[in-house]
Amino acid sequence: MHLDWSTLALQTVNVLVLLWLLRRYLFRPVAEMIAARRRAAEALLAEAAEKRRAAEAAAEEIARREQGLAAEAEQQRAAAEEGAAAERARLLAVAEADIARIRAEAASAIRRDRTGQRRTLEAEARDLAATIAARLLARVPGAAVSAAMLTSLAPVLAALPAEQRGALGGEIEVVSAAALSPTEQDACTALLGRVLSPPPVLRFRVDPRLLAGIELHGTHAVLRQSWRAELERLAHELRQEDEDVAPVLA
Amino acid sequence: MIASPLSATPLFHLGPATITAPVVTTWGIMLLLAGGSRLLTRRLTLRPSSGQAVLELLVDTIDGQIRDTMHDDPARYRVLIGTLFLFILAANWSSLLPGIEPPTAHLETDAALALIVFIAIPWFGIRTRGLRGYLATFAEPSLLMVPLNLVETITRTFSLLVRLFGNVMSGVFVIGVVLSLVGLLVPVPLMALELLTGAVQAYIFAVLAMVFISAAAAPQPARAQNETKDRTS
Incomplete structure (x- = not known):
């Protein structure tokens, strides 16, 4: 068995050179490319993972915002309900105030109407009473009525305080429903001359609206002793009674 | 007449060195492998072409074999193991070309390969374990094993040489004998078998x-555990 040492040496060198050549031109560049691809894939995976985390964070942010919006919507709805309740209470208060005002106005109108009707009725009643009194007086002699009035005038004058009697003054207009006869005028002059001092100067005038009786129109005072005056006093008293009762009705 | 498979045909002389056919064939294989690699790796991109994909598959397969066999980072052994495999494969398959005799069918080429492995074993062992650690491997499992381990270091390298040489040379020799006896087409199945x-x-x-x-440069237990964790993770 023969071994060619020079060939062995050359082949050893050849294999060593081939080791260097393949290391330079095959294994190193390919391994580096594989490593580069692995790094690129890892970078891509890392980027994908980062994007996934970002997407998850964005989704959480969106969910959190949705919750915030829901809570805000709930707050706004509660605020709107409170506002609506306040507005409803305000409108109710306004409506109640309007109702009270309208009721007050209606009550006032009713009172006014009632007062007007009552006055109308009073006027009609007064006219009716005057008519009835006139018809009744038509059946009674005027002289008798005048004499009765003159007779009733005496105690009235006597009951007046002195200063009121003095206010009648020195000149008095004697108004009667029917013309006084000279006798009656003399009686009247005598009566007044006894009660009043100094004796007044009398003027006589006829006013059928008095229905019956006599009125003394002095300088500063009037003494009414006639049926019309009585009727008016009665009507005034009735009106006073109605006004006292009206607040209770309202 | 068939030439002896144990002798290489000298082609020319380069100074004191005799350039034999296996050396020239080796140069051709080197040119083919290095030139092809240079051409294929000129424009490597992250989006690989078909050729780049084949290259990456080849390197990744070699890395996988190293990782499975040595249980270590393949980067340190990739060049040596990958070059040995590619050169021997190209040398063995060079017999398909007419008139080309594979360099591995000659003892010098196989001896050169075995010599490189013989040197690589202590090289990686010392780099990994240190000189004392590497020398301590000869005393495993006991000091009594030191002579046997020393002998084994030589014999296993010699077995590499003889195994490769015997298989390739016998295949070439058998094909040459059959070809000289029965004609052109009969050795074709044998040549296909020779490819395998x-x-x-x-x-x-x-x-x-x-x-x-790996036996000489086996990683320390703690390191091996860490790398096992890295691989599993």
């Missing part, structure tokens, strides 16, 4: 080189 034998022998040589180197 050449690939298997290249694989066996690379795997045995990995086993021998």
Whole structure:
């Protein structure tokens, strides 16, 4: 068995050179490319993972915002309900105030109407009473009525305080429903001359609206002793009674 | 008349050195492998072409074999193991070309390959374990094994040489004998079988080189555990 040492040496060198050549031109560049691809894939995976985390964070942010919006919507709805309740209470208060005002106005109108009707009725009643009194007086002699009035005038004058009697003054207009006869005028002059001092100067005038009786129109005072005056006093008293009762009705 | 397979045909002289046919064939194989690699790796991109994909598959397969056999990072052994495999495979398959005799059918080429493995074993062992650690491997499992381990270091390298040489040379010799006896087409099945034998022998040589180197440069237990965790993770 023969071994060619020079060939062995050359082949050893050849294999060593081939080791260097393949290391330079095959294994190193390919391994580096594989490593580069692995790094690129890892970078891509890392980027994908980062994007996934970002997407998850964005989704959480969106969910959190949705919750915030829901809570805000709930707050706004509660605020709107409170506002609506306040507005409803305000409108109710306004409506109640309007109702009270309208009721007050209606009550006032009713009172006014009632007062007007009552006055109308009073006027009609007064006219009716005057008519009835006139018809009744038509059946009674005027002289008798005048004499009765003159007779009733005496105690009235006597009951007046002195200063009121003095206010009648020195000149008095004697108004009667029917013309006084000279006798009656003399009686009247005598009566007044006894009660009043100094004796007044009398003027006589006829006013059928008095229905019956006599009125003394002095300088500063009037003494009414006639049926019309009585009727008016009665009507005034009735009106006073109605006004006292009206607040209770309202 | 068939020439002796144990002798190489001298072609010319280059100074004091005799250039034989296996050397020239080896140069051709080197030119083919290095030139092809240079052409294929000029424009490597992240989006590989078909050729680049084949290259990457080849390198990744070699890395996988190294990782499975040596249980270590393949980067340190990739060049040696990959070059041994590719050269032996190309040398074995060069017999398909008419008039070309595979360099591995000659003792000098196989001896050169075995010599490189023989040197690589302590090289990687010392780099990994240190000189004392590497020398301590000869005393495993006991000091009594030191002589046997020393002998084994030589004999296993010699077995590499003889195995490759015997298989390739016998195949070439048988094909030459058959071709000289029965004509042109009869050796074709034998040549196809020789293709398979050449690939298997290249694989066996690379795997045995990995086993021998791994035995000398086996990683420390803690390191091995860490790398196992890295691989599993």
